Amino acid sequence: MIKKLITWYFSPLLxxxxxxxxxxxxxxxxxxxxxxxxxxxxxxVLGLGIGFILGGIAQTRRSWIWVK
Amino acid sequence: xxxxxxAININDIDLDRLTETELEVLERKIAAKxxxxxxxxxxxxxxxxxxxxxxxxxxxxMDLLPLWLAFPIATLNVMLAYLPSHExxxxxxxxEGRPLRWLNELVxxxxxxxxxxxxxxxxxxxxxxxxxxxxxLLDPDYSVHAESDWAFLRKSILGRQPDSEQGGFNAYxxxxxxxxxxxxxxxxxxxxxxxxxxxxxxxxxxxxxxxALLWWLPKxxxxxxxxxxxxxxxxxxxxxQGRYKDTRGFKSKVGNVFSMGMQFHxxxxxxxxxxxxxxxxxxxxxxxxxxxxxxxxxxx
Numbered sequence: 001m002i003k004k005l006i007t008w009y010f011s012p013l014l015x016x017x018x019x020x021x022x023x024x025x026x027x028x029x030x031x032x033x034x035x036x037x038x039x040x041x042x043x044x045v046l047g048l049g050i051g052f053i054l055g056g057i058a059q060t061r062r063s064w065i066w067v068k
Numbered sequence: 069x070x071x072x073x074x075a076i077n078i079n080d081i082d083l084d085r086l087t088e089t090e091l092e093v094l095e096r097k098i099a100a101k102x103x104x105x106x107x108x109x110x111x112x113x114x115x116x117x118x119x120x121x122x123x124x125x126x127x128x129x130m131d132l133l134p135l136w137l138a139f140p141i142a143t144l145n146v147m148l149a150y151l152p153s154h155e156x157x158x159x160x161x162x163x164e165g166r167p168l169r170w171l172n173e174l175v176x177x178x179x180x181x182x183x184x185x186x187x188x189x190x191x192x193x194x195x196x197x198x199x200x201x202x203x204x205l206l207d208p209d210y211s212v213h214a215e216s217d218w219a220f221l222r223k224s225i226l227g228r229q230p231d232s233e234q235g236g237f238n239a240y241x242x243x244x245x246x247x248x249x250x251x252x253x254x255x256x257x258x259x260x261x262x263x264x265x266x267x268x269x270x271x272x273x274x275x276x277x278x279x280a281l282l283w284w285l286p287k288x289x290x291x292x293x294x295x296x297x298x299x300x301x302x303x304x305x306x307x308x309q310g311r312y313k314d315t316r317g318f319k320s321k322v323g324n325v326f327s328m329g330m331q332f333h334x335x336x337x338x339x340x341x342x343x344x345x346x347x348x349x350x351x352x353x354x355x356x357x358x359x360x361x362x363x364x365x366x367x368x
Contacts, residue, residue, distance in 0.1 A: 010260065012230055018268040019284075023276035030277065062231030 012064065016055015021048035076101070083356055095357045099339040102350040106162070107155055107343035111171065114152035114179035121145035121182045121282075128278050139281040145182055146283075146290035150298070151328060151344060152179040157191040158340045183287060184263035186255035189240060196243040197299075198340060201314035202306045208243040209299040213306040220300045224292050294328075302333035311338065312358070317351070318366035324348065334363055 008014060025047030029036045036043050058064045076098055083091065124142050127133035155161060156176030162168035176187040193208045200206035202213075211227055214220040232238055237256075244250050263283075270279035302315050315337040320327035332347040335354065342350050351358075351368065358365060 006257065010264065015264070019271045019276065019279075022271035022274070023280055026274065026277045058230065063226070063229035065226060065229060 011055075012058035012062075013052075013055040016051040016053075016058065017048060019051070020054055021051025023047070024050050078353055078356055083360055091357060091360065095354060098353050098357075099342065099350060101353075102342045102346045103339065104341075105343060105346065106168065107160055107345055109345055110152045110155045110343065111161060111175055113148070114175045117145050117148050117152070118178055118181060121149075124282055125278075128282065129275065135278060135281055139286070142182075142282045143286040143289050146286040147293050149180055149182040149290070150294050153177075153187055153190060154194070154298075155343060156187070157194050160341055160343050182283075183290060184259050184283075185237075186252070186259045188249075188252045189244065189256050192247055192249045192252060193240045193243045196247065198337065201337065202303055202309050206243075206246075208239040209295075210306065211239055212295045212299045213303065214300070215305075217296075220296060221292065224295050228288075228291070297327050297330040298333070301327070302330050302337075312361040312363045316364040316366050317358075317368040319368060331366075331368060334358070334365070 022044065025043040028043050028047065039046060054064075057066075076094075078094070078098065081094065086094065121142060124133065124138045124145075128135055128138045153176045156172050156179070159169075159172055161172035161175055162170075163172075166172075173187075176191065180187055180190060197207055197209045202210065204210050212220060212224055214223045226232060227238070240256070241250070241253055244252055267279050267284060270276060297320075301318055301320070304316070304318075308314055315334040317334050318331055320331055324331050329344050329347060332351040335342055335347040335350045336344070338354075339350070355365065355368075
Protein backbone atom coordinates (compact mmCIF):
# COMPACT_ATOMS: atom_id res chain seq x y z
CA MET A 1 0.00 0.00 0.00
CA ILE A 2 2.76 2.45 1.01
CA LYS A 3 4.85 1.37 -1.99
CA LYS A 4 1.88 2.02 -4.29
CA LEU A 5 1.35 5.43 -2.72
CA ILE A 6 5.03 6.36 -3.16
CA THR A 7 5.06 5.12 -6.78
CA TRP A 8 1.93 7.17 -7.50
CA TYR A 9 3.31 10.30 -5.82
CA PHE A 10 6.47 10.23 -7.94
CA SER A 11 4.66 9.16 -11.12
CA PRO A 12 4.95 11.15 -14.37
CA LEU A 13 1.14 11.32 -14.51
CA LEU A 14 0.85 13.16 -11.19
CA UNK A 15 3.80 15.39 -12.12
CA UNK A 16 2.01 16.21 -15.38
CA UNK A 17 -1.22 17.13 -13.64
CA UNK A 18 0.09 18.79 -10.47
CA UNK A 19 3.08 20.66 -11.90
CA UNK A 20 3.22 20.72 -15.70
CA UNK A 21 -0.51 21.59 -16.01
CA UNK A 22 -0.45 24.72 -13.82
CA UNK A 23 2.92 25.65 -15.39
CA UNK A 24 1.44 25.57 -18.91
CA UNK A 25 -1.53 27.69 -17.72
CA UNK A 26 0.77 30.27 -16.16
CA UNK A 27 3.12 30.40 -19.17
CA UNK A 28 0.14 30.88 -21.47
CA UNK A 29 -1.02 33.92 -19.49
CA UNK A 30 2.51 35.40 -19.47
CA UNK A 31 3.40 34.71 -23.10
CA UNK A 32 0.06 35.21 -24.84
CA UNK A 33 -2.40 37.01 -22.55
CA UNK A 34 -4.74 37.84 -25.45
CA UNK A 35 -5.02 34.20 -26.43
CA UNK A 36 -5.45 33.20 -22.78
CA UNK A 37 -8.44 35.50 -22.27
CA UNK A 38 -10.05 34.55 -25.60
CA UNK A 39 -10.07 30.82 -24.84
CA UNK A 40 -13.45 29.16 -24.32
CA UNK A 41 -12.11 27.30 -21.27
CA UNK A 42 -10.19 28.63 -18.25
CA UNK A 43 -6.38 28.55 -18.64
CA UNK A 44 -5.96 26.21 -15.72
CA VAL A 45 -8.39 23.68 -17.20
CA LEU A 46 -6.52 23.79 -20.51
CA GLY A 47 -3.16 23.50 -18.71
CA LEU A 48 -4.36 20.58 -16.60
CA GLY A 49 -5.69 18.88 -19.73
CA ILE A 50 -2.35 19.21 -21.55
CA GLY A 51 -0.46 18.26 -18.37
CA PHE A 52 -2.66 15.17 -18.03
CA ILE A 53 -1.99 14.14 -21.65
CA LEU A 54 1.80 14.77 -21.45
CA GLY A 55 2.03 13.05 -18.06
CA GLY A 56 -0.05 10.15 -19.37
CA ILE A 57 2.23 9.73 -22.39
CA ALA A 58 5.32 9.90 -20.14
CA GLN A 59 3.71 7.38 -17.80
CA THR A 60 3.04 4.97 -20.68
CA ARG A 61 6.35 5.45 -22.49
CA ARG A 62 8.28 5.68 -19.16
CA SER A 63 10.04 8.75 -20.55
CA TRP A 64 9.36 12.47 -20.99
CA ILE A 65 11.66 12.47 -24.00
CA TRP A 66 9.97 11.25 -27.15
CA VAL A 67 13.22 10.59 -29.00
CA LYS A 68 14.81 7.30 -28.01
CA UNK B 69 42.69 28.26 4.43
CA UNK B 70 45.90 27.59 6.37
CA UNK B 71 49.50 27.79 5.16
CA UNK B 72 51.07 25.00 3.15
CA UNK B 73 54.45 23.77 4.39
CA UNK B 74 56.90 24.10 1.49
CA ALA B 75 59.92 22.38 3.06
CA ILE B 76 60.24 19.76 0.27
CA ASN B 77 61.39 21.03 -3.12
CA ILE B 78 60.88 18.42 -5.81
CA ASN B 79 63.08 20.36 -8.22
CA ASP B 80 66.09 19.55 -6.02
CA ILE B 81 65.47 15.81 -6.37
CA ASP B 82 66.56 13.62 -9.29
CA LEU B 83 63.47 11.45 -9.69
CA ASP B 84 65.22 9.04 -12.06
CA ARG B 85 67.49 7.91 -9.23
CA LEU B 86 64.60 7.02 -6.94
CA THR B 87 63.14 3.54 -6.60
CA GLU B 88 59.37 3.07 -6.92
CA THR B 89 59.11 2.87 -3.12
CA GLU B 90 61.12 6.05 -2.62
CA LEU B 91 59.01 7.79 -5.25
CA GLU B 92 55.85 6.69 -3.46
CA VAL B 93 57.17 8.01 -0.14
CA LEU B 94 58.08 11.33 -1.74
CA GLU B 95 54.64 11.57 -3.38
CA ARG B 96 52.91 10.98 -0.06
CA LYS B 97 55.17 13.49 1.73
CA ILE B 98 54.35 16.19 -0.81
CA ALA B 99 50.63 15.37 -0.73
CA ALA B 100 50.64 15.48 3.09
CA LYS B 101 51.64 19.15 2.98
CA UNK B 102 48.26 19.96 1.43
CA UNK B 103 46.14 17.92 3.81
CA UNK B 104 44.75 18.65 7.28
CA UNK B 105 43.96 22.23 6.31
CA UNK B 106 40.42 23.43 7.02
CA UNK B 107 38.90 24.84 3.80
CA UNK B 108 37.10 27.80 5.38
CA UNK B 109 36.24 29.08 1.92
CA UNK B 110 34.10 25.99 1.30
CA UNK B 111 32.34 26.51 4.65
CA UNK B 112 31.46 30.13 3.82
CA UNK B 113 30.54 29.07 0.28
CA UNK B 114 28.07 26.47 1.59
CA UNK B 115 26.22 28.86 3.89
CA UNK B 116 26.30 31.88 1.53
CA UNK B 117 25.14 29.84 -1.45
CA UNK B 118 22.20 28.35 0.45
CA UNK B 119 21.28 31.75 1.92
CA UNK B 120 21.21 33.43 -1.51
CA UNK B 121 19.15 30.61 -3.05
CA UNK B 122 16.63 30.62 -0.18
CA UNK B 123 16.41 34.43 -0.32
CA UNK B 124 15.42 34.31 -3.99
CA UNK B 125 12.06 32.71 -3.15
CA UNK B 126 10.53 35.49 -1.02
CA UNK B 127 12.19 38.15 -3.19
CA UNK B 128 10.52 36.73 -6.32
CA UNK B 129 7.19 35.94 -4.62
CA MET B 130 6.99 39.53 -3.29
CA ASP B 131 7.96 40.99 -6.69
CA LEU B 132 11.13 42.51 -5.27
CA LEU B 133 13.29 40.67 -7.81
CA PRO B 134 12.25 39.87 -11.41
CA LEU B 135 12.08 36.20 -12.28
CA TRP B 136 14.29 36.65 -15.36
CA LEU B 137 17.10 37.78 -13.04
CA ALA B 138 16.39 35.27 -10.29
CA PHE B 139 16.58 32.32 -12.71
CA PRO B 140 20.30 32.60 -13.61
CA ILE B 141 21.17 33.31 -9.97
CA ALA B 142 19.23 30.24 -8.86
CA THR B 143 20.89 28.15 -11.57
CA LEU B 144 24.31 29.29 -10.37
CA ASN B 145 23.33 28.52 -6.77
CA VAL B 146 22.22 24.98 -7.60
CA MET B 147 25.32 24.37 -9.72
CA LEU B 148 27.52 25.52 -6.83
CA ALA B 149 25.65 23.49 -4.22
CA TYR B 150 27.55 20.24 -4.65
CA LEU B 151 31.21 21.06 -4.02
CA PRO B 152 31.08 22.13 -0.33
CA SER B 153 29.23 18.89 0.36
CA HIS B 154 31.91 17.04 -1.58
CA GLU B 155 34.54 18.45 0.81
CA UNK B 156 32.39 17.27 3.72
CA UNK B 157 31.85 13.82 2.18
CA UNK B 158 35.61 13.30 2.46
CA UNK B 159 35.68 14.81 5.97
CA UNK B 160 38.11 17.49 4.76
CA UNK B 161 36.61 20.13 7.06
CA UNK B 162 36.94 17.86 10.10
CA UNK B 163 37.48 14.13 10.54
CA GLU B 164 35.50 12.02 12.98
CA GLY B 165 36.35 12.83 16.58
CA ARG B 166 37.65 16.33 15.82
CA PRO B 167 36.08 19.43 17.46
CA LEU B 168 34.75 20.76 14.15
CA ARG B 169 33.18 17.47 13.08
CA TRP B 170 29.70 18.92 13.62
CA LEU B 171 30.53 21.69 11.10
CA ASN B 172 31.75 19.16 8.56
CA GLU B 173 28.47 17.27 8.79
CA LEU B 174 26.37 20.46 8.82
CA VAL B 175 28.05 21.75 5.66
CA UNK B 176 27.54 18.35 4.03
CA UNK B 177 23.83 18.31 4.80
CA UNK B 178 22.84 21.91 4.11
CA UNK B 179 24.88 22.66 1.00
CA UNK B 180 23.07 20.10 -1.17
CA UNK B 181 19.55 21.26 -0.25
CA UNK B 182 19.20 23.19 -3.55
CA UNK B 183 20.04 19.98 -5.41
CA UNK B 184 17.38 18.10 -3.41
CA UNK B 185 19.92 15.32 -2.85
CA UNK B 186 20.72 13.79 0.54
CA UNK B 187 24.24 14.09 1.94
CA UNK B 188 24.50 10.58 3.38
CA UNK B 189 23.49 8.97 0.07
CA UNK B 190 25.94 11.16 -1.84
CA UNK B 191 28.76 10.38 0.60
CA UNK B 192 28.46 6.60 0.54
CA UNK B 193 27.82 6.30 -3.20
CA UNK B 194 30.76 8.65 -3.79
CA UNK B 195 33.01 6.39 -1.73
CA UNK B 196 31.91 3.55 -4.01
CA UNK B 197 32.83 5.72 -7.01
CA UNK B 198 36.33 6.17 -5.52
CA UNK B 199 36.68 2.49 -4.71
CA UNK B 200 35.55 1.30 -8.16
CA UNK B 201 36.27 4.19 -10.54
CA UNK B 202 35.46 3.27 -14.16
CA UNK B 203 34.16 -0.18 -13.22
CA UNK B 204 31.04 -0.55 -15.39
CA LEU B 205 29.29 -2.68 -12.77
CA LEU B 206 30.42 -1.15 -9.47
CA ASP B 207 31.07 2.55 -10.15
CA PRO B 208 27.69 4.21 -9.41
CA ASP B 209 28.61 7.18 -11.62
CA TYR B 210 29.64 5.07 -14.59
CA SER B 211 26.33 5.50 -16.43
CA VAL B 212 27.20 9.00 -17.71
CA HIS B 213 30.24 7.83 -19.63
CA ALA B 214 29.98 8.27 -23.39
CA GLU B 215 32.20 8.71 -26.43
CA SER B 216 31.71 12.46 -26.83
CA ASP B 217 30.32 15.56 -25.10
CA TRP B 218 27.07 15.33 -27.07
CA ALA B 219 26.74 11.63 -26.38
CA PHE B 220 27.22 12.48 -22.69
CA LEU B 221 24.44 15.09 -22.83
CA ARG B 222 22.06 12.63 -24.46
CA LYS B 223 22.90 9.92 -21.91
CA SER B 224 22.63 12.32 -19.00
CA ILE B 225 19.13 13.46 -19.99
CA LEU B 226 17.87 9.99 -20.92
CA GLY B 227 19.33 8.64 -17.67
CA ARG B 228 16.91 10.82 -15.69
CA GLN B 229 13.81 9.39 -17.38
CA PRO B 230 11.45 7.11 -15.46
CA ASP B 231 12.35 4.07 -17.60
CA SER B 232 16.07 4.37 -16.94
CA GLU B 233 17.37 1.58 -14.75
CA GLN B 234 21.04 2.46 -14.50
CA GLY B 235 21.21 6.08 -15.68
CA GLY B 236 21.24 9.19 -13.52
CA PHE B 237 21.12 8.24 -9.88
CA ASN B 238 19.47 4.89 -10.51
CA ALA B 239 22.64 2.93 -9.75
CA TYR B 240 22.77 4.45 -6.26
CA UNK B 241 20.35 2.06 -4.48
CA UNK B 242 22.43 -0.92 -5.64
CA UNK B 243 25.66 0.76 -4.48
CA UNK B 244 24.16 1.47 -1.05
CA UNK B 245 22.92 -2.10 -0.78
CA UNK B 246 26.41 -3.45 -1.48
CA UNK B 247 27.87 -1.43 1.39
CA UNK B 248 25.03 -2.24 3.79
CA UNK B 249 23.57 1.28 3.77
CA UNK B 250 20.24 0.61 2.05
CA UNK B 251 18.38 2.34 4.86
CA UNK B 252 19.83 5.64 3.60
CA UNK B 253 17.49 5.45 0.62
CA UNK B 254 14.91 6.74 3.11
CA UNK B 255 16.85 10.03 3.04
CA UNK B 256 16.47 10.10 -0.74
CA UNK B 257 12.77 9.34 -0.42
CA UNK B 258 12.30 12.16 2.09
CA UNK B 259 14.28 14.67 0.00
CA UNK B 260 12.32 13.75 -3.14
CA UNK B 261 9.01 13.93 -1.28
CA UNK B 262 9.83 17.44 -0.02
CA UNK B 263 11.04 18.52 -3.48
CA UNK B 264 7.89 17.24 -5.23
CA UNK B 265 5.62 18.66 -2.52
CA UNK B 266 7.17 22.14 -2.85
CA UNK B 267 6.83 22.02 -6.65
CA UNK B 268 3.21 20.85 -6.45
CA UNK B 269 2.29 23.33 -3.70
CA UNK B 270 3.81 26.24 -5.62
CA UNK B 271 2.12 25.16 -8.86
CA UNK B 272 -1.29 24.80 -7.26
CA UNK B 273 -0.90 28.22 -5.59
CA UNK B 274 -0.23 29.97 -8.90
CA UNK B 275 3.58 29.96 -8.66
CA UNK B 276 4.41 27.13 -11.07
CA UNK B 277 6.67 29.27 -13.25
CA UNK B 278 8.53 30.58 -10.21
CA UNK B 279 9.08 27.03 -8.91
CA ALA B 280 10.15 25.88 -12.37
CA LEU B 281 12.73 28.65 -12.75
CA LEU B 282 13.99 28.73 -9.16
CA TRP B 283 14.29 24.99 -8.62
CA TRP B 284 13.16 22.51 -11.30
CA LEU B 285 15.06 23.84 -14.32
CA PRO B 286 18.14 25.00 -12.33
CA LYS B 287 18.34 21.50 -10.87
CA UNK B 288 18.22 19.87 -14.31
CA UNK B 289 20.93 22.23 -15.63
CA UNK B 290 23.05 21.78 -12.50
CA UNK B 291 22.90 17.99 -12.57
CA UNK B 292 24.02 17.99 -16.20
CA UNK B 293 26.86 20.43 -15.39
CA UNK B 294 27.99 18.52 -12.30
CA UNK B 295 27.85 15.16 -14.04
CA UNK B 296 29.85 16.57 -16.96
CA UNK B 297 32.66 18.10 -14.92
CA UNK B 298 32.81 15.68 -11.99
CA UNK B 299 31.98 12.37 -13.63
CA UNK B 300 32.49 12.52 -17.38
CA UNK B 301 35.39 14.89 -18.14
CA UNK B 302 37.99 13.81 -15.53
CA UNK B 303 37.44 10.10 -16.17
CA UNK B 304 36.97 10.14 -19.93
CA UNK B 305 37.27 7.75 -21.79
CA UNK B 306 36.60 5.74 -18.61
CA UNK B 307 38.22 2.59 -19.95
CA UNK B 308 41.16 2.23 -17.54
CA GLN B 309 41.11 1.30 -13.88
CA GLY B 310 43.85 1.71 -11.30
CA ARG B 311 45.32 4.45 -9.09
CA TYR B 312 47.18 6.35 -11.80
CA LYS B 313 44.94 5.40 -14.73
CA ASP B 314 41.32 6.02 -13.81
CA THR B 315 41.42 9.84 -13.67
CA ARG B 316 43.05 12.34 -16.01
CA GLY B 317 44.00 15.98 -16.08
CA PHE B 318 42.35 18.05 -18.81
CA LYS B 319 42.30 21.60 -20.07
CA SER B 320 38.77 22.97 -19.87
CA LYS B 321 37.60 25.38 -22.55
CA VAL B 322 35.94 27.44 -19.82
CA GLY B 323 38.95 27.48 -17.47
CA ASN B 324 39.50 25.95 -14.07
CA VAL B 325 37.01 28.05 -12.09
CA PHE B 326 34.08 27.48 -14.45
CA SER B 327 34.87 23.77 -14.60
CA MET B 328 34.69 23.72 -10.79
CA GLY B 329 38.41 23.02 -10.38
CA MET B 330 37.98 19.63 -12.01
CA GLN B 331 40.99 20.01 -14.33
CA PHE B 332 43.00 18.76 -11.34
CA HIS B 333 40.54 16.06 -10.28
CA UNK B 334 43.31 13.47 -10.58
CA UNK B 335 44.79 14.92 -7.38
CA UNK B 336 41.46 14.42 -5.65
CA UNK B 337 41.35 10.75 -6.63
CA UNK B 338 44.92 10.18 -5.48
CA UNK B 339 44.49 12.16 -2.24
CA UNK B 340 40.81 12.77 -1.45
CA UNK B 341 41.65 14.69 1.74
CA UNK B 342 43.30 17.56 -0.16
CA UNK B 343 40.85 20.50 -0.24
CA UNK B 344 39.56 21.48 -3.69
CA UNK B 345 41.22 24.91 -3.54
CA UNK B 346 44.66 23.34 -3.04
CA UNK B 347 44.48 20.74 -5.82
CA UNK B 348 46.05 23.05 -8.48
CA UNK B 349 49.08 23.75 -6.24
CA UNK B 350 49.38 20.08 -5.26
CA UNK B 351 49.15 19.11 -8.93
CA UNK B 352 51.93 21.50 -9.93
CA UNK B 353 54.22 20.15 -7.23
CA UNK B 354 53.39 16.51 -7.90
CA UNK B 355 53.41 16.85 -11.69
CA UNK B 356 56.89 15.30 -12.31
CA UNK B 357 55.92 12.27 -10.23
CA UNK B 358 52.53 11.97 -11.94
CA UNK B 359 54.21 12.04 -15.35
CA UNK B 360 56.62 9.34 -14.27
CA UNK B 361 53.71 7.25 -12.96
CA UNK B 362 52.03 7.48 -16.36
CA UNK B 363 49.12 9.75 -15.42
CA UNK B 364 47.41 11.41 -18.39
CA UNK B 365 47.89 15.04 -17.40
CA UNK B 366 46.04 16.33 -20.45
CA UNK B 367 48.57 19.03 -21.35
CA UNK B 368 48.24 20.84 -18.04
